[in-house]
Amino acid sequence: MKLTVLFDELLLFYGRQNWWPVTDFGKTVPEYKSRTVFSKKQKLEICFGAILTQNTSWKNAEKAIESLNRNKILSIEKISKISEKNLAELVKSSGFFNQKAKRLKIFCKHLEKKHDGNLQKMLELEIPGLRNELLSLNGIGNETADSIILYSAQKPVFVIDSYTGRFVERFFGKKLLEKVSSKTAFGKKLDYIGCQNFFELQLPKNVELFQEFHALIAEHSKTFCKKKPDCSKCFLKKDCFFGLS
DNA sequence: TACCAGGTCCTCG
């Protein structure tokens, strides 16, 4: 099954996901129809959310964001200034709170140092430069970097997470992946860039498509394609490599 | 009770 067809089926079944941001709704820009414009604060919130949700349920991460918002410290300056200990307390619900407090501060201090405390300046970088810069920060790995690029900077990179890896490997089977993902090929384990190439080489580089597709795969992975999958009830069974075996 | 959730870093072969 082609990826675009898969996307259509997922969208039809689950509807639009509209991940991010959470603190306020974006404004719709008429000429681009469904594309939304985010405020500075919302873009920052997305970056924080990407860090706070690391290996953690979104619900718990969301609580932490709300706590930051309630305490009026959703700003680069405030996060830089607050003590790590107090910050950890505020983001407690997201788990790994000591690490995450540290990571939020590292992120904000980097912005102050390299971009005059202006997130937008960093987000305007070209994808490769932006990605490398994000990856250079302690606490930001592939997925977090790509989430920031796709959802905050709104540039087209396909985000891979554990859901996506699991789903793709089951649905398409490893062999097909190796074929399509070209040189970065999959070794024994599904690697991040290989999986990302699998999507990016087959899809038009469209931000909204990437945003929704990723979110839909996550939704599907929570509904049917769980760790312990519910293949019998899954509407994709007839086209699924794994579901057929 | 045990397991899982929108990962990343560090250490050690």
Add this chain to the structure above:
DNA sequence: CGAGGACATGGT
């Protein structure tokens, strides 16, 4: 490289 452990809360 790659396996293995640490980090930790809240929901089922």
